[in-house]
Amino acid sequence: xxxxxxxxxxxxxxxxxxxxxxxxxxxxxxxxxxxxxxxxxxxxxxxxxxxxxxxxxxxxxxxxxxxxxxxxxxxxxxxxxxxxxxxxxxxxxxxxxxxxxxxxxxxxxxxxxxxxxxxxxxxxxxxxxxxxxxxxxxxxxxxxxxxxxxxxxxxxxxxxxxxxxxxxxxxxxxxxxxxxxxxxxxxxxxxxxxxxxxxxxxxxxxxxxxxxxxxxxxxxxxxxxxxxxxxxxxxxxxxxxxxxxxxxxxxxxxxxxxxxxxxxxxxxxxxxxxxxxxxxxxxxxxxxxxxxxxxxxxxxxxxxxxxxxxxxxxxxxxxxxxxxxxxxxxxxxxxxxxxxxxxxxxxxxxxxxxxxxxxxxxxxxxxxxxxxxxxxxxxxxxxxxxxxxxxxxxxxxxxxxxxxxxxxxxxxxxxxxxxxxxxxxxxxxxxxxxxxxxxxxxxxxxxxxxxxxxxxxxxxxxxxxxxxxxxxxxxxxxxxxxxxxxxxxxxxxxxxxxxxxxxxx
Amino acid sequence: xxxxxxxxxxxxxxxxxxxxxxxxxxxxxxxxxxxxxxxxxxxxxxxxxxxxxxxxxxxxxxxxxxxxxxxxxxxxxxxxxxxxxxxxxxxxxxxxxxxxxxxxxxxxxxxxxxxxxxxxxxxxxxxxxxxxxxxxxxxxxxxxxxxxxxxxxxxxxxxxxxxxxxxxxxxxxxxxxxxxxxxxxxxxxxxxxxxxxxxxxxxxxxxxxxxxxxxxxxxxxxxxxxxxxxxxxxxxxxxxxxxxxxxxxxxxxxxxxxxxxxxxxxxxxxxxxxxxxxxxxxxxxxxxxxxxxxxxxxxxxxxxxxxxxxxxx
Numbered sequence: 001x002x003x004x005x006x007x008x009x010x011x012x013x014x015x016x017x018x019x020x021x022x023x024x025x026x027x028x029x030x031x032x033x034x035x036x037x038x039x040x041x042x043x044x045x046x047x048x049x050x051x052x053x054x055x056x057x058x059x060x061x062x063x064x065x066x067x068x069x070x071x072x073x074x075x076x077x078x079x080x081x082x083x084x085x086x087x088x089x090x091x092x093x094x095x096x097x098x099x100x101x102x103x104x105x106x107x108x109x110x111x112x113x114x115x116x117x118x119x120x121x122x123x124x125x126x127x128x129x130x131x132x133x134x135x136x137x138x139x140x141x142x143x144x145x146x147x148x149x150x151x152x153x154x155x156x157x158x159x160x161x162x163x164x165x166x167x168x169x170x171x172x173x174x175x176x177x178x179x180x181x182x183x184x185x186x187x188x189x190x191x192x193x194x195x196x197x198x199x200x201x202x203x204x205x206x207x208x209x210x211x212x213x214x215x216x217x218x219x220x221x222x223x224x225x226x227x228x229x230x231x232x233x234x235x236x237x238x239x240x241x242x243x244x245x246x247x248x249x250x251x252x253x254x255x256x257x258x259x260x261x262x263x264x265x266x267x268x269x270x271x272x273x274x275x276x277x278x279x280x281x282x283x284x285x286x287x288x289x290x291x292x293x294x295x296x297x298x299x300x301x302x303x304x305x306x307x308x309x310x311x312x313x314x315x316x317x318x319x320x321x322x323x324x325x326x327x328x329x330x331x332x333x334x335x336x337x338x339x340x341x342x343x344x345x346x347x348x349x350x351x352x353x354x355x356x357x358x359x360x361x362x363x364x365x366x367x368x369x370x371x372x373x374x375x376x377x378x379x380x381x382x383x384x385x386x387x388x389x390x391x392x393x394x395x396x397x398x399x400x401x402x403x404x405x406x407x408x409x410x411x412x413x414x415x416x417x418x419x420x421x422x423x424x425x426x427x428x429x430x431x432x433x434x435x436x437x438x439x440x441x442x443x444x445x446x447x448x449x450x451x452x453x454x455x456x457x458x459x460x461x462x463x464x465x466x467x468x469x470x471x472x473x474x475x476x477x478x479x480x481x482x483x484x485x486x487x488x489x490x491x492x493x494x495x496x497x498x499x500x501x502x503x504x505x
Numbered sequence: 506x507x508x509x510x511x512x513x514x515x516x517x518x519x520x521x522x523x524x525x526x527x528x529x530x531x532x533x534x535x536x537x538x539x540x541x542x543x544x545x546x547x548x549x550x551x552x553x554x555x556x557x558x559x560x561x562x563x564x565x566x567x568x569x570x571x572x573x574x575x576x577x578x579x580x581x582x583x584x585x586x587x588x589x590x591x592x593x594x595x596x597x598x599x600x601x602x603x604x605x606x607x608x609x610x611x612x613x614x615x616x617x618x619x620x621x622x623x624x625x626x627x628x629x630x631x632x633x634x635x636x637x638x639x640x641x642x643x644x645x646x647x648x649x650x651x652x653x654x655x656x657x658x659x660x661x662x663x664x665x666x667x668x669x670x671x672x673x674x675x676x677x678x679x680x681x682x683x684x685x686x687x688x689x690x691x692x693x694x695x696x697x698x699x700x701x702x703x704x705x706x707x708x709x710x711x712x713x714x715x716x717x718x719x720x721x722x723x724x725x726x727x728x729x730x731x732x733x734x735x736x737x738x739x740x741x742x743x744x745x746x747x748x749x750x751x752x753x754x755x756x757x758x759x760x761x762x763x764x765x766x767x768x769x770x771x772x773x774x775x776x777x778x779x780x781x782x783x784x785x786x787x788x789x790x791x792x793x794x795x796x797x798x799x800x801x802x803x804x805x806x807x808x809x810x811x812x813x814x815x816x817x818x
Contacts, residue, residue: 334705355694
């Protein structure tokens with residue numbers, strides 16, 4: 001059937017001359033490449049390079065302005081994701097895509113309910129057996145079909161989504177930035193699955209920011225830059241610096257972390273946690289000093305994210321306390337930004353740290369109203385010049401402060417979330433996965449910013465699942481396992497990921 | 506890079522104003538000039554007054570993605586207690602103070618209760634409506650409460666206009682130039698973000714409901730001196746008039762930054778002129794309600810189909 005359209009025998013999906021714009025922003029310009037049968041095809045590029053736009057067009061979530069796609073030898077133009085999935089294209093999204101309030105199996109068989117129903121009644125037992133065998137085959141036995149999805153963590157729900165996509169038996173599986181949400185364990189499951197699919201002659205389009213991961217997993221890599229197709233590189237020709245250069249368009253030096261090994265910081269304590277306990281955390285004691293970068297490492301379900309929320313004061317400990325500053329002021333939720341000593345950037349950018357349906361101005365100014373007031377009134381001119389200063393300072397790529405935040409790329413969104421706290425001169429910054437889903441260019445500027453903040457005597461608490469980042473940036477690293485601190489490392493040239501992993505798992 | 510969004514923004518902002526002008530001109534012509542006759546302007550002012558006044562405060566509640574359904578019951582009850590106070594003390598001032606304290610207390614309670622109904626935020630004001638409505642209906646069925654006709658002097662159009670303009674200015678400044686408005690809009694956009702930025706959610710919700718209480722108190726006072734009697738139906742349906750006015754004025758029910766102060770002003774004018782004009786055409790009250798409902802439905806559908814979630818990029 002391939003011969004008819006003049007396709008090469010091996011091509012499963014051929015994309016040609018794809019264009020897409022959002023208003024004045026051109027997200028894709030004349031993009032074209034092909035994915036072969038049984039191929040693990042990596043897609044890489046900086047934030048805003050058009051990776052997600054491209055994959056969502058293939059998955060039928062939006063339509064291209066121009067261009068054609070050929071799938072399985074016939075023209076392919078999905079109207080929506082249901083049509084795409086019927087044709088054999090399934091996608092696992094970057095952000096969460098399970099439905100809360102219903103069980104694991106109901107999520108698994110979403111849209112496939114007809115298979116289990118008879119005379120309008122659902123055969124739940126059949127559904128349960130089927131779900132069990134599916135999860136078993138994917139080595140996700142820790143997920144129980146009957147449990148509500150709400151009981152599972154972000155990561156486990158992500159795995160569930162992958163299972164759902166696989167159940168639909170796709171010819172092409174698209175995985176968009178999923179690994180950033182997964183721990184090492186979850187990633188292994190995913191890699192195994194990808195290999196298995198490829199072995200069965202199915203194809204995978206794998207999108208990630210993690211170059212090492214892509215180089216390890218994929219047979220072929222396609223590089224996009226600013227919505228333009230740059231190159232498709234086969235596995236034999238992989239070379240890290242070459243790929244990085246193609247991604248960014250300029251030469252990037254291998255090292256973008258802190259270069260100094262000078263671990264001096266003040267004696268003054270900025271943040272202190274004493275015997276902090278909750279349901280997921282046991283007896284955490286830590287001290288963050290003035291001018292120190294303290295890293296917290298651990299698996300994503302080890303409680304490191306809870307620790308960040310407790311340190312900031314969004315959650316209150318069951319026992320023990322978290323305090324800020326030398327006067328030991330308790331970490332409280334309800335304090336205005338001006339009276340607060342700490343700032344917090346959440347891991348969940350779209351749901352927690354940003355007001356997506358609002359402009360950059362309001363997102364940045366929300367912390368600064370106390371600084372641009374005269375009497376009770378907020379002065380618009382002062383507010384605008386304050387926001388503009390932050391935009392320039394953080395080099396946020398935008399048309400202006402009135403641009404909506406949901407039209408920004410991931411890296412620029414994160415910059416907005418940062419700018420909110422940098423502008424008000426926060427003493428303690430608690431950053432939960434600060435570079436999750438952010439490209440190399442933005443990462444570099446984030447690391448430079450962190451180094452500068454340290455020099456200015458600010459204290460930073462970085463919670464991250466990326467060990468290289470912690471080793472590269474922190475003065476001290478605390479390792480958390482099952483809610484307990486198991487080990488402390490100091491900054492050093494010899495410190496390696498393997499040493500830390502031993503205490504994590 | 507050129508930013509063309511301002512033009513789009515300008516057009517979007519101009520729509521409620523343009524609609525107001527078109528509606529007024531349309532009814533002015535089709536009623537043969539009766540709409541803007543001296544006599545009818547007085548009627549219109551009275552009709553617009555309560556809805557507009559309360560809408561000016563309700564925008565704060567709508568901004569944080571909520572509704573206040575207790576407004577009608579609150580106004581009815583306030584008129585009842587105000588009437589009782591005036592009759593007991595023969596002082597209009599005491600009557601006003603009683604109304605103000607009562608409405609503020611109800612608004613405050615609505616706000617405080619928000620804390621316990623995070624996922625069903627309209628529930629407290631719904632319960633409040635049932636209670637207050639029941640009191641007014643019960644009292645109104647026993648007897649009609651009246652105050653002396655001498656108090657009609659306070660039902661003065663000039664006074665009302667002055668009060669309305671003053672309160673409109675206060676509301677405008679609070680909404681666009683203070684933390685009360687800014688934070689309520691932010692909470693409508695994303696409450697978690699606001700909370701993590703240190704916004705005292707409970708406090709700003711209480712302030713929003715308290716404002717509705719205070720503005721409703723002023724509206725109740727002027728309704729009391731105009732009708733000078735309280736019946737079972739006093740204040741009935743006012744909350745829905747406010748809701749319809751705000752939606753006519755372009756207020757998104759999803760709250761957030763797109764809530765505009767002017768939605769209250771234009772919405773109240775549009776809905777009142779529409780009602781008034783249709784009655785002048787000779788339509789029955791039932792027919793007017795039907796026309797209003799159809800327009801309301803159209804607006805809601807436009808309001809909701811337009812707002813799509815962000816697509817992955």
